[in-house]
Amino acid sequence: MVSASGTSFFKGMLLGSISWVLITMFGQIHIRHRGQTQDHEHHHLRPPNRNDFLNTSKVILLELSKSIRVFCIIFGESEDESYWAALKETWTKHCDKAELYDTKNDNLVNIESNDRWVQMRTTYKYVFEKYGDNYNWFFLALPTTFAVIENLKYLLFTRDASQPFYLGHTVIFGDLEYVTVEGGIVLSRESMKRLNRLLDNSETCADQSVIWKLSEDKQLAICLKYAGVHAENAEDYEGRDVFNTKPIAQLIEEALSNNPQQVVEGCCSDMAITFNGLTPHKMEVMMYGLYRLRAFGHYFNDTLVFLPPVGSEND
Amino acid sequence: MASKSWLNFLTFLCGSAIGFLLCSQLFSILLGEKGDTQPNVLHNDPHARHSDDNGQNHLEGQMNFNADSSQHKDENTDIAENLYHKVRILCWVMTGPQNLEKKAKHVKATWAQRCNKVLFMSSEENKDFPAVGLKTKEGRDQLYWKTIKAFQYVHEHYLEDADWFLKADDDTYVILDNLRWLLSKYDPEEPIYFGRRFKPYVKQGYMSGGAGYVLSKEALKRFVDAFKTDKCTHSSSIEDLALGRCMEIMNVEAGDSRDTIGKETFHPFVPEHHLIKGYLPRTFWYWNYNYYPPVEGPGCCSDLAVSFHYVDSTTMYELEYLVYHLRPYGYLYRYQPTLPEHILKEISQANKNEDTKVKLGNP
Numbered sequence: 001m002v003s004a005s006g007t008s009f010f011k012g013m014l015l016g017s018i019s020w021v022l023i024t025m026f027g028q029i030h031i032r033h034r035g036q037t038q039d040h041e042h043h044h045l046r047p048p049n050r051n052d053f054l055n056t057s058k059v060i061l062l063e064l065s066k067s068i069r070v071f072c073i074i075f076g077e078s079e080d081e082s083y084w085a086a087l088k089e090t091w092t093k094h095c096d097k098a099e100l101y102d103t104k105n106d107n108l109v110n111i112e113s114n115d116r117w118v119q120m121r122t123t124y125k126y127v128f129e130k131y132g133d134n135y136n137w138f139f140l141a142l143p144t145t146f147a148v149i150e151n152l153k154y155l156l157f158t159r160d161a162s163q164p165f166y167l168g169h170t171v172i173f174g175d176l177e178y179v180t181v182e183g184g185i186v187l188s189r190e191s192m193k194r195l196n197r198l199l200d201n202s203e204t205c206a207d208q209s210v211i212w213k214l215s216e217d218k219q220l221a222i223c224l225k226y227a228g229v230h231a232e233n234a235e236d237y238e239g240r241d242v243f244n245t246k247p248i249a250q251l252i253e254e255a256l257s258n259n260p261q262q263v264v265e266g267c268c269s270d271m272a273i274t275f276n277g278l279t280p281h282k283m284e285v286m287m288y289g290l291y292r293l294r295a296f297g298h299y300f301n302d303t304l305v306f307l308p309p310v311g312s313e314n315d
Numbered sequence: 316m317a318s319k320s321w322l323n324f325l326t327f328l329c330g331s332a333i334g335f336l337l338c339s340q341l342f343s344i345l346l347g348e349k350g351d352t353q354p355n356v357l358h359n360d361p362h363a364r365h366s367d368d369n370g371q372n373h374l375e376g377q378m379n380f381n382a383d384s385s386q387h388k389d390e391n392t393d394i395a396e397n398l399y400h401k402v403r404i405l406c407w408v409m410t411g412p413q414n415l416e417k418k419a420k421h422v423k424a425t426w427a428q429r430c431n432k433v434l435f436m437s438s439e440e441n442k443d444f445p446a447v448g449l450k451t452k453e454g455r456d457q458l459y460w461k462t463i464k465a466f467q468y469v470h471e472h473y474l475e476d477a478d479w480f481l482k483a484d485d486d487t488y489v490i491l492d493n494l495r496w497l498l499s500k501y502d503p504e505e506p507i508y509f510g511r512r513f514k515p516y517v518k519q520g521y522m523s524g525g526a527g528y529v530l531s532k533e534a535l536k537r538f539v540d541a542f543k544t545d546k547c548t549h550s551s552s553i554e555d556l557a558l559g560r561c562m563e564i565m566n567v568e569a570g571d572s573r574d575t576i577g578k579e580t581f582h583p584f585v586p587e588h589h590l591i592k593g594y595l596p597r598t599f600w601y602w603n604y605n606y607y608p609p610v611e612g613p614g615c616c617s618d619l620a621v622s623f624h625y626v627d628s629t630t631m632y633e634l635e636y637l638v639y640h641l642r643p644y645g646y647l648y649r650y651q652p653t654l655p656e657h658i659l660k661e662i663s664q665a666n667k668n669e670d671t672k673v674k675l676g677n678p
Binding site for chain 1: 613
């Protein structure tokens with residue numbers, strides 16, 4: 001009797017594992033197959049052509065530098081306070097304005113829910129209502145992300161914020177291309193406008209989860225798709241991602257361990273915008289490595305000019 | 316009979332539920348983020364030598380950040396190139412047979428390429444790497460002996476090929492462009508040497524071995540001469556201290572390597588250990604060793620830093636990326652250092668000459 005129930009137990013385990021595998025694959029394959037028959041392009045966005053501005057006057061270029069106004073939203077929960085303190089003291093000083101939303105101890109937006117998608121869309125609504133008129137680009141990042149706002153502005157400065165842009169590091173999930181929140185999400189003012197119109201009026205942006213929970217970045221992509229806003233993967237002139245979801249050290253180690261016998265080319269773009277997975281200490285090191293440490297005798301003739309923030313020591 | 320099949324069915328259901336859950340758990344664990352597993356290493360002895368890296372991840376492969384020269388089309392390196400020819404530096408890297416592939420390889424792939432000449436010094440010769448064989452043993456007590464032999468080798472074979480002679484470890488990262496800026500104000504015929512200055516034991520101070528130190532041509536001549544004339548002893552287990560004592564005996568000045576606003580350029584640790592307030596505990600030897608008032612936080616380190624020490628392989632590439640590649644576009648740096656007068660004159664002369672050539676219509 002014991003051996004009989006034993007074998008049926010193991011048969012059951014086997015069936016359970018197989019059915020889990022099948023269900024997961026079914027979700028991916030089925031939708032992917034449908035996706036390939038559709039006309040779906042992977043969208044890329046690259047920085048402007050350097051040569052377009054060789055003859056533009058200095059005055060106009062300075063005005064251009066000032067005209068790109070970026071609002072930074074740091075969104076998420078973190079285990080300790082030191083993350084929020086570090087963010088305030090480091091890269092967010094380079095945003096035109098930054099707001100930090102701790103979804104665990106929120107006393108700013110008063111989101112009464114633990115659902116990440118509800119929190120995210122409430123935050124976007126709040127930001128648009130309060131700041132939508134004064135800024136033309138809205139950048140959302142996790143508390144573990146470090147962003148180089150100057151490089152973000154360089155990527156964006158020839159783009160018209162009254163067009164629907166939705167940029168970052170994209171991933172394809174079936175027939176949905178979405179921007180991963182780990183790399184940072186950039187929305188133009190027009191995209192924010194359309195998003196908020198949908199959030200105001202309809203239920204189209206309610207939870208789209210079927211079997212298990214869809215992450216909030218996928219939900220955002222689905223919602224924006226209804227408004228005709230499509231994700232684009234941001235890259236440099238060589239086609240390398242500028243929004244990174246991992247820290248520099250990890251990108252280096254992965255590149256090297258994948259090709260142990262070769263000399264690989266550099267892991268990361270010169271004009272990288274984000275890295276994710278940084279601790280507060282690593283953010284302080286990035287401030288020094290990025291805004292201060294450099295090699296003497298190397299000069300650049302850049303189109304834009306960005307001044308260091310007032311009253312700051314670490315940049 | 317019915318109850319038995321009912322029991323079987325029940326165990327079957329249990330099994331399938333557990334199998335299902337196990338798989339999903341396994342999957343989420345595999346996808347889970349790997350935490351930062353680097354231990355905080357504090358080096359408890361100023362003259363500590365590197366213990367064998369047991370368990371340290373051995374980086375296979377190499378990365379060449381300079382392969383993408385197209386990203387640097389907008390970069391003007393005229394001044395850096397001018398300094399390369401004006402301030403010639405020979406670098407020798409202290410290493411050993413076991414560390415050629417583990418550490419020295421990554422030095423060779425990154426900063427060593429910017430030396431006017433680089434030599435890897437080991438106890439035994441390696442024709443493939445290539446590494447010079449000093450015919451010594453390996454080990455902590457051999458370091459000073461290796462240093463003496465290395466400088467003697469350089470003096471014998473390369474004295475006229477450089478103006479300055481740098482010693483570094485295979486876990487030191489050096490920014491040659493910034494070293495050239497520092498040295499451009501000095502004359503290599505003067506007896507002087509630079510590094511991270513420590514105050515104990517030697518009246519004029521001595522330079523930390525790991526942070527790297529650089530001797531003028533005259534200083535090198537005097538150092539080699541000291542052993543021919545027995546003014547300095549060959550034996551010591553503390554390389555940097557012994558060298559510092561010998562320098563003082565031979566009247567070689569211990570220079571001030573700080574930048575024009577007093578910030579240190581040679582660093583005995585990685586940037587993080589200097590930048591984070593409270594990282595190095597107050598009881599740590601470092602606070603009593605530094606010749607100049609030690610600073611932690613953003614004031615610790617010059618924008619034009621020359622070296623960092625205890626740099627592991629990954630951090631070598633990370634520093635290479637941060638110094639020579641990643642930059643904030645259009646950013647106006649706060650610290651704007653200038654070149655000494657005589658170099659500025661030279662550059663404007665060179666430009667003037669080019670202009671007249673054009674005017675005269677020379678091909």
